[in-house]
Amino acid sequence: GQSLEQPSEVTAVEGAIVQINCTYQTSGFYGLSWYQQHDGGAPTFLSYNALDGLEETGRFSSFLSRSDSYGYLLLQELQMKDSASYFCAVYDFNKFYFGSGTKLNVKP
Amino acid sequence: EAGVTQFPSHSVIEKGQTVTLRCDPISGHDNLYWYRRVMGKEIKFLLHFVKESKQDESGMPNNRFLAERTGGTYSTLKVQPAELEDSGVYFCASSQEQGRIQETQYFGPGTRLLVL
Numbered sequence: 096g097q098s099l100e101q102p103s104e105v106t107a108v109e110g111a112i113v114q115i116n117c118t119y120q121t122s123g124f125y126g127l128s129w130y131q132q133h134d135g136g137a138p139t140f141l142s143y144n145a146l147d148g149l150e151e152t153g154r155f156s157s158f159l160s161r162s163d164s165y166g167y168l169l170l171q172e173l174q175m176k177d178s179a180s181y182f183c184a185v186y187d188f189n190k191f192y193f194g195s196g197t198k199l200n201v202k203p
Numbered sequence: 204e205a206g207v208t209q210f211p212s213h214s215v216i217e218k219g220q221t222v223t224l225r226c227d228p229i230s231g232h233d234n235l236y237w238y239r240r241v242m243g244k245e246i247k248f249l250l251h252f253v254k255e256s257k258q259d260e261s262g263m264p265n266n267r268f269l270a271e272r273t274g275g276t277y278s279t280l281k282v283q284p285a286e287l288e289d290s291g292v293y294f295c296a297s298s299q300e301q302g303r304i305q306e307t308q309y310f311g312p313g314t315r316l317l318v319l
Contacts (some may be wrong), residue, residue, distance in 0.1 A: 099245070130310075137207070137310040138246070138294065182246060190236070190259060191308065193246035 097121045099194035101183055106200040107173055115168045115181050115197045123187030127159050127166045130182045132196070138182060141168070173201050205229070207311035209295050215317045221283040224314045228277070228297030234258075235278050236298075236308060237270060241291040249293075252278060264289075285318045292316070 099119045107113040117127065126145040130138040144150055144159035144166060156169040170177055180196040208227045216222050228235045237249040249268070250260040254275035263270070267286070272278040282289050292315050296308040 103243075128307075135312070137312045138296075139310065140307045143307070184246075190248050190251060190262075192248070193238075195243065195245045 097185070097192040099183055099185060099192060101181075101194040101197045103195065104198045104200070106202060108202050109173055109175060111173050112169065112171050113173060113199065115170075115183075115199070117166050117168075117183030117194055119164050119166075119183070119185050119192075119194075121185045121187055121192055123189070124161070124164075124185055125188045126186045127157070128184045128186060128191070129155075129157055129168045130184060130193075131179050132182065133179045141181075143186075170199070175201050175203070177201050207295055207297050207309050209293075209311040209314050211314060212312065213315045213317075215319065216285055217319050218287055219284045221281065222285055222316060224280045224282075224293050224295075224316070226278045226280070226295030226311060228295070229309055232297035232299050232309075233275070234298040234300070234308075235272060236296040237278070237280055238294040238296065239291050240294065240313075241288075246294065249280075282316075285316075287318050290316055290318045 101117045128143045129141040132138040142157040149158045154171045159166040178201045180198050182196045184191040184193045210225045235252040238246045240246045248262040251258045252272045269281045292313040294313045295311045298308045
């Protein structure tokens with residue numbers, strides 16, 4: 096079966112750096128995506144990694160190691176508005192498999 | 204450009220009743236997906252339309268769920284009769300092209316369904 100594991104909750108302070116890990120076991124793999132969801136809102140696309148390494152987009156970076164079936168989302172210079180749930184998702188060329196989400200609480 | 208919209212935003216029904224959820228994808232997006240998130244769990248794939256055709260419905264829980272996309276535009280997801288375990292948030296997402304190396308899906312805000 097398909098499974099993605101990520102921590103259920105993470106707390107950090109404003110201005111800090113936080114890393115949200117994701118490990119996966121899927122029968123097919125083309126890439127790892129990250130989505131952000133604020134309470135009551137739509138999940139919104141953050142990043143996509145198809146190859147090993149680090150992808151940087153502003154304050155957010157995403158990393159993938161295909162050999163380890165592992166990736167992470169790195170959020171720098173945390174802001175209060177970053178408080179949200181973050182989902183990793185594996186794309187197997189047919190559909191996405193999502194993790195259970197990590198709730199990030201940013202405190203002043 | 205309007206995003207993916209879903210209606211209703213919330214629905215509270217009794218066990219045994221019927222509910223129909225609607226999704227309007229981004230204009231021009233051939234691919235439409237339905238997902239469900241039960242409290243605290245993963246966002247789970249239900250099915251995928253390409254235009255009006257069902258490409259993959261392997262995630263549909265059982266035959267109480269019926270999805271349609273007549274004309275290849277908006278889609279409906281009907282639950283009949285609803286059971287308690289059907290409660291959750293139903294998301295719709297759309298994308299332009301499936302099968303590209305990077306496929307970005309655009310999600311709607313979801314319909315929160317509570318079956319009492």
